[in-house]
Amino acid sequence: MAGLKLYGMPMSSCTARVLTCLHEKEVEFELVSVDLFTDQHKQPSFLCKNPFGQIPALEDGDLTIFESRAITEYISKKYKDQGTDLIRHESLEESTMVKVWSEVEAHQLNPVLKPIIYQFFVSPMQGKTTDQAVINENLEKLGKLLDVYEDRLGKTTYLAGDFYSLADLHHLPYLFYFMKTPWSSLVNERVKVKAWWEDISNRVTFKKVSEAMKIWN
Amino acid sequence: MAGLKLYGMPMSSCTARVLTCLHEKEVEFELVSVDLFTDQHKQPSFLCKNPFGQIPALEDGDLTIFESRAITEYISKKYKDQGTDLIRHESLEESTMVKVWSEVEAHQLNPVLKPIIYQFFVSPMQGKTTDQAVINENLEKLGKLLDVYEDRLGKTTYLAGDFYSLADLHHLPYLFYFMKTPWSSLVNERVKVKAWWEDISNRVTFKKVSEAMKIWN
Known part of the structure; x- marks a missing residue:
């Protein structure tokens, strides 16, 4: 079973948002580089992950998620019992x-x-x-x-x-x-x-x- | 115990978003008019509900919620077992x-x-x-x-x-x-x-x- 794969670029604000969340939740992941400067985010190989052509995107098995604030919520919910409780799920x-x-x-x-x-x-x-x-x-x-x-x-x-x-x-x-x-x-x-x-x-x-x-x- | 009070104006897009959600969830509420044309949303009586001075705001007992998409999520979660399941909370x-x-x-x-x-x-x-x-x-x-x-x-x-x-x-x-x-x-x-x-x-x-x-x- 493959682990989480985050497609993005560390200097991108939206990628950084998700990276920070992954660290807070103490979740293992692989960062796959998508280079904005060579327009990799507009190529078919990335558009099949996010049809709007923006980084980041997260793959978790068969599930592909885009929009950084949707990704952070997913990670916070899926791993609610480890790391920092970022969504206060009990209240x-x-x-x-x-x-x-x-x-x-x-x-x-x-x-x-x-x-x-x-x-x-x-x-x-x-x-x-x-x-x-x-x-x-x-x-x-x-x-x-x-x-x-x-x-x-x-x-x-x-x-x-x-x-x-x-x-x-x-x-x-x-x-x-x-x-x-x-x-x-x-x-x-x-x-x-x-x-x-x-x-x-x-x-x-x-x-x-x-x-x-x-x-x- | 007072019921839900929605402060807003029916022609406002963000108020309409919440009203639609309330109807889908079959929730009783009272609509309290906040007239944008007379700047009621910039008066202290409304700013204490939303300090950013934008409609709508929802009061549920002691809880005051603003930002329309936060209000719809709250209603969808609180009344998850009635009306349309808008957040698919089981999956x-x-x-x-x-x-x-x-x-x-x-x-x-x-x-x-x-x-x-x-x-x-x-x-x-x-x-x-x-x-x-x-x-x-x-x-x-x-x-x-x-x-x-x-x-x-x-x-x-x-x-x-x-x-x-x-x-x-x-x-x-x-x-x-x-x-x-x-x-x-x-x-x-x-x-x-x-x-x-x-x-x-x-x-x-x-x-x-x-x-x-x-x-x-």
């Missing part, structure tokens, strides 16, 4: 708060962080001009969102409650790249958000993953 | 496919449909000019996404498998508004997507909800 109330703040990452923070990171890191790599207006517009939105986080993290140690969960973990890759931009003060000037970021980004599991996260040269 | 494989295609709605289709609907319906209501270039760019992306849907729906009756689930339900509100634009042929010219759309949009639960979905005058 509907706690697992719902994990879901709420996972959705906040997906629908509030991600849409704002993504264009900043794209404009700052990716555009120059592709020989395009960085659009500072796009960055500024999103920095303003980010400040307002982080005010809500500051308030929330004044009430609970982590986003979903007084426990580390998928809700925090899902934030790691994009915030990691954001903290390498000149605007990291947006996090650091908010006491609770800063403490939370230092806590979650210093977990051994993410430190291992982030060593390979370099989208700059 | 990890099936529930994972529900999650995968729910994520596809959230991260693939939604980001493309939202600007089309915003430009076509909302901009004119706000006295702004419709940006046809934004619409065209997203229509092109939508066509490519729907090609993947056509292929998927050639293999299974519904998105996650041969069963109706949250993955299909989550698509209803935005696609409903999209089908009122001049570009509905993008759905109708794809045989499998058209059949799927006609199936899910004609369910009694959604027909009831969509009667109140009017963002035009």
